[in-house]
Amino acid sequence: MDFHFTEEQLMIRDTAREFAEEQIKPIETEIDESGEYPKELIMKMAELGFLGMIIPEEYGGSGLDMVTVCLAAEEITKASAAVSLTMGLHNSLVGLPIIDYGTEEQKKKYLPKLASGEMLGCFALTEPNAGSDAGNQETTAVEDGDHWVINGRKQFITNGPVSDMAVLFAATDRSRGPRGISVFLVDTDTPGFNVGAIEKKMGISASPTSELIFEDMRVPKDALLGKKNRGFRVAVTTIDAARVGVAAQCVGVAQRAMEEAIAYSKERKQFGQHISGFQLIQAHIADMAVMVESARLLVYKAAWLYDQGKPCGTAGAMAKLYASEISTKVAHKAVQIHGGYGYIKDYVVERLYRDARIMELYEGTSEIQRISIALDMVKKG
Structure with missing residues (x-):
């Protein structure tokens, strides 16, 4: 068992950290407030290669492994969960299905x-009546000569208003x-492709989320990706990865929250001493550190399994479940350590607390992760 990263992985992590x-960070508050x-x-991220990390070199990407993607994702998310979402999309939900199922x-x-x-x-994928029940797709695609005619509506689509495909x-x-x-690759300038309501969200404000509406879109x-009627399999394998x-994004939020809490505890004085010297504060910090490191280990085990070509669905579900829930818990503790100051927007932990909450909802709720994990455990006996 080797817990060391390669020189290339560390270089990319450090580049992401520097970026x-x-x-x-200089504009993190500004973009959160403006949305x-x-x-x-x-x-700028694209110029550094962060949007094509998982994409093979022959198609203009870097052809990197999932462990490296996770290293970079954690660093970018520490500064802004909203900014990290575009990077995450291109290196997973958008890029992977094209890599795995696309024609040349x-x-x-x-x-x-x-x-x-x-x-x-x-x-x-998500629709008003197809959230956790993703198989209940009401958007339809009907064959008409050399085309498909698509009608329907999508909900909560990250990057919906700014996407080109x-x-x-x-x-x-x-x-x-x-x-x-079935799955289709669609350019957003296709007639009949419309952006609906843009959501006003609790957190990740600088990441646009919207409805997408399709009206007789030909x-x-x-444009069919993979085989007809095999799209649910594409969704499952893509989301697993x-x-x-x-x-990894969850770990990034939690790590930043912990760092902010520790720094504040070493500056804030009450009863004549820094609050970092109080045992109750130390207990919070210890709990945070254990949760963050445990989540990180789950993430890199799942990433390693993916890179080895081994099944990673359950490992990914475990990582996502635990990391998302501790992200919220660590952010909660960070606010608590800040006291009243943690509740005002002048302190970054207020934003981290809001950003963390989405982690338990998207890419499968905590409830869905538990069901997935339990089914696999029962199956294995």
Whole structure:
């Protein structure tokens, strides 16, 4: 068992850390308060290769492993969970299905542009009546000559308003339920593709989330990704891998919250001494440190399994479940250590607390993770 990272992995982690410190942190509060998508910042990330880490070199990416992606994701998320979401999308939900299921033509069309930032992507699976029950797709795709005609609505789509292309799921045979879902690669300038309501969220404000509405949208037959009616399998395998990256983001939020709490405890004085000297504060810090490190180990085990080509679904679910829940707990403790100051926007822990809460909801709720883990445990006996 080797817990050491390679020189390349450490170099990329340090590059991400430097970028976060120099480019993101100076504007982290500004973009949270304004809610504006930091397109210029995202393009700088693309120039450094962070949008194409998982994309093979022959398609303009870096061809890196999941462990390296997680190292970078943690560092970027420490500065801004909202900014890290575009990086996460391109290196998982958008990039992976094209890599794993795309034709050569589809790979050449999309992957280089996703890696360079020329195109931004989104993953259009969730619907008003298809959240945790993702197989209940009401968006339909009907064959019409050399085209598919797509009608329906998607909900809570990250990057929806700013994307240039979408990995879009639709029912091609509703009578078959999850076995009748297909996937399409769709350019957002296609007639009939419309952005609906843009959500006002509790946290990750600089990451735009919206409805997508499709009205008689015609896409060519070759927009189909993979095989007809095999789209649910694409969703499951993609999300299994994506959860590993999300778990790394959770660790990033928790790590930053802990760092802020420790720094504050060493500055704040009460009863004539720094509060870091009080045992109750020390107990909070110890709990935070154990939770963060435990979550980090779960993340890198899941990432390692993925890189070895081994099943990582349950390991990813465990990592995502635990890391998301401790992210909230650590942020909660960070606010508590700050006292009343932690409740005002002048202190970053207030934002971290809001940002952490989404982690238990997207990419599968904690309840879904528990069901997935339990089913696998029972199956294995």
